Amino acid sequence: MPDGLVRIPAQTATLGSDTHYPEEAPSRDVSVDEFWVHTHAVTNTQFAEFVADTGYVTVAERPISSADYPNAPTENLQPGSMVFRRTPGPVDLRHLSQWWIWTPGASWRHPVGPNSSIDRRADHPVVHVAHEDAQTYAEWAGMALPTEEQWETAARGGLTGVAFTWGDDPEPAGRRFANFWHGDFPWRPEPGYGRTMAVGSFPPNDYGLYDMAGNVWEWTTTWYADGGAACCAEESYDPAQPQFRRPRRVVKGGSFLCADTYCLRYRPAARRGQPVDTGMSHIGFRCVSM
Template sequence: MPDTLTTDPGRDTDSVWIPAQSTTVGADNDYPEEGPSKTVSVDGFWIQKHQVTNTQYAEFVSATGYVTVAERPLDPADYPGAPATNLQPGSMVFHRTAGPVDLRHLSQWWTWTPGASWQHPRGPRSSVRGRENHPVVHIAYEDAVAYADWSGQALPTEAEWEVAARGGLDRATYTWGDEPERADQKLANYWHGEFPYLPDKGYGQTTPVGSFPANGYGLFDMAGNVWEWTADFYGEDRSTTPCCGTESYDPSQPQFAIPRRVVKGGSFLCADSYCMRYRPSARRPQMVDTGMSHIGFRCIRR
């Protein structure tokens, strides 16, 4: 068996080998969706060292002519009662607030933005120029799957992703160990400063992939930068594994019959005062038809 830092001999030379193993995933803590912790077994697989970048996604689009969900025209019949401004192609964009806000209301820092897409991450007048090596964002689930299929890869399961993120550390709280980041360290791109209005210098947005230290398997940004899609449907905890999209619907929003998949890893928006979900066990649901300015992905090869 090759060691974990062996380069993938296949199409993607940016991947490393994760050995087959049985280990613990999940956590029994104050986040009920992360428990109960359990032992899982995974076969060995290759996984990309970095999140897929704007340059890599541009190569895919150039080769295939693919149009992402955020760029496609909307059918008003699918959204009865929606304002006309919301019926234009677009995506959800993060905007810093002017000052402290009630953190219970996400709409204060998230805005539906017509014209926002992977090519225009902050809106129609923005571009990815100068951000070629940043992770691609505004990626809906099918956009990630399309890239994975084209590149001869796949999206990881939640268990595969979490095993890789832990870097060989059993039950560790963070990708780097059990102790939180110290003031003199820079271990991951999560929110440093006052959320959601005053980030510390160098934080508060995506950074080029590989800007922070790798974990024990040589993988970068398994904590922070952008959330990453996995192949699994979302269940309310680790004991619930939906078999299909309908079982993953949000019971609190019955008007939205949209499947939800698990995203992992947290993002540049995870603040300790609000959302400590840049830990390996952390997870959240994401509607498959919705990309945002903090959601990307990486691929695996089995």
């Protein structure tokens, strides 16, 4: 077995969900060839090794052109990324701009802003990586990013028709299996929650894979459309935000921000469309090999 990888056997897996969010439907059978996948998301230590070897500069660290972001406030045209900030108290959950803040200086090295560091997060998943950053790392490692079908097949761990990577009960016998939001979202998490955790902090699924639910969303190569996968970048734009015209790829798995009262997406069927040039403090990735 290659170091740090788990073999996923060729199979026909039942993916998607007809009982949760519309973008996950329909439930369907998909044939997937054998592949190998990282046991956990790429960590800050691993990404730092890549940067040291290549001198790579992530999207969040590069200068921003005003031509790419028309009508954006001048103060936002600085290298940076989107950072989650707890609110002072209860808020209207329809307006996520209350807890997502564009933060100049935020990057994989500075995950919650320019004065933060990864010194105590060496074994946490790397975050603030755009799709290009994850893809470039994968190529450097001689690997690839997974497709949505590969990712979800691996996440299910051989289980069919269950809601979570471990079964249908979110906390069987009171035991927690993932880093998702516990407490009042988005202002009062239980102690120890409301942020990333070290990879492998919770039990693995039946394939031996860690954090296939919660902790961070993970990039795939699949183009996103609300009704399923899109064929190409041109079909993956968000029609609700035509002014930005950024193609989107599917991210999977949910994150530490998934709260049952707001975002029940720490499930293998869950999916979101993420603009390819936008990293955030709850998005990372893992790699596969064929």
